[in-house]
Amino acid sequence: MNNPKLQVDFAGISLRTPLVAASGTFGFGREYSRFGPLDDWGAIVGKGLTLRPSQGNPPPRVTETPAGMLNSIGLQNPGVEAFLRDEMPDFASLGLPVLANISGHTVEEYGEIAAKLEGSGIAGIEVNVSCPNVKAGGIVFGTDPKALAAVTRAVRRRTGLPVIVKLSPNVTDVVALAQAAEGEGADGLSMINTLLGMAIDIHTRRPILANTFGGLSGPAIKPVALRMIWQVYRAVKIPILGMGGITCAADAIEFLLAGASAVAVGTGIFHNPGIAKEIREGIQQYIVEKGFASVTQLVGAAHQDGEGKGCGG
């Protein structure tokens, strides 16, 4: 099963395949292990954690949209302490690296959660600065380079674990935010989180989601994700975990070519729980057919000219 050609190192974490289960879409791994072993995955990012337990937003929380979906889960989670006590033992014994995804309402909270995760068996920390659902937090940190720098610094100071900052696409200049994270010692970037959107029921004439707005994910956001990864790859040195609408091997390869060192899949899992196997096999076949020695040779390979910046359209 283990194929050295598919191994990648991401921000100091060794992945047996470049496929990561995206935060919030894979629980803490248990639910999808009911389909069988998780051999095709390289790592799992757990659902978003906050310092204290959070009940999340009222339902309805999800709705389908053209080639995508909106969610307004609102970070329902047991809080970091209950997570460590009740979930971490099983999460850590799935046989692959597991990462924690953290959110705070204040800069200090981010640091506090990070400190609690130290020594727990977590392989790395993904810092969610972009969850658009929680009115009090998230959005502010992810859209302001100074706030994002402060969060990154707070987490960096409190942990020796790899720190991966997850960027929001709901910004004008994603590069400035990527550079802010890199400048404060982030080991990697995750991108992209969901795009803020909404849907209205024309029969009841009300928004479908109880929270009015939700995060758009799935194939509909793929071109936006690719463009942002392309831009950021050119501007930073730290590796990128690319995600946003990946549903097949060709999608994953596009993300690698744009500059992602590894890729995450979220909504695509809902469509097809067996998606990791299909993508792994597809990447493997592509590498062999095109004569690459390993998947790492694909990373950023679409940037050959080194130029090509500027406006489209």
Added chain:
Amino acid sequence: MRAQQDHERLYQTMAIIVANIPIGPGTYRLTLLAPEITAAARPGQFVEILPGAKAAMDPLLRRPISICAIDKENGRIDLVYREVGRGTRMLGEKQTGEKLDVFGPVGNGFVLPDEARKILLVAGGIGMPPLYALAQSHPEREFVLYYGARNQQELIMLEDWALLKIPVKIATDDGSSGFKGRVTDLFLKEAGTAYHLCCACGPRPMLTALAGILQQQGKKGLFSLEARMACGVGACLGCVCSTKHGYQRVCVDGPVFPAEEVIWDE
């Protein structure tokens, strides 16, 4: 909070369509050859179906459909669905011999206490199918079905209930068959209190009204709920409903909940 069935195996498979027959207005009975799912299936559980072509990304999400009949000998399950939107209309076009990407069986199902010897079933419209699986799987218990629909045409599977020798009490909105009015009014009028448990599935207003009746009678109920779902396995927390224990996932903590634990006025 962990669902008791968290460890049970789930199967994703390309099920073969054995039949997909119209049985009422816009309503079909779909027979699937899916031996692994069938072997594990219990009444009250459901499957998650991808209605589009394989590798088509739109519609993106699977559709939850209850298991209506379980044929363990032949490895087949029957589903009964009504066309209400894009996904179910796509299902209606499927032909015998085609394959469907399906996973399951999902959910807790109806877990009957031993002392529930006489059980009243209350169905509203397309909520009836999971109650059929329940009755079919428990020949040792006594059932009566209260069945509400808009009109006579929308009443389906009456012959199947007759085969199980289960009495069916009908209510229609327009009075074209049976009692004219709501099924909960018929229940209140005729059911009495000589029963041990009430199992129900149907529109939320029906369940809310019925939960009120049961509470007044001091009776227990097991109700199957619906919610918009994304993952259908308990991972995304997209399908929660309000209960006395906080938000619970309809897909794996349910879809069957004790009526007295659901917070109905939401």
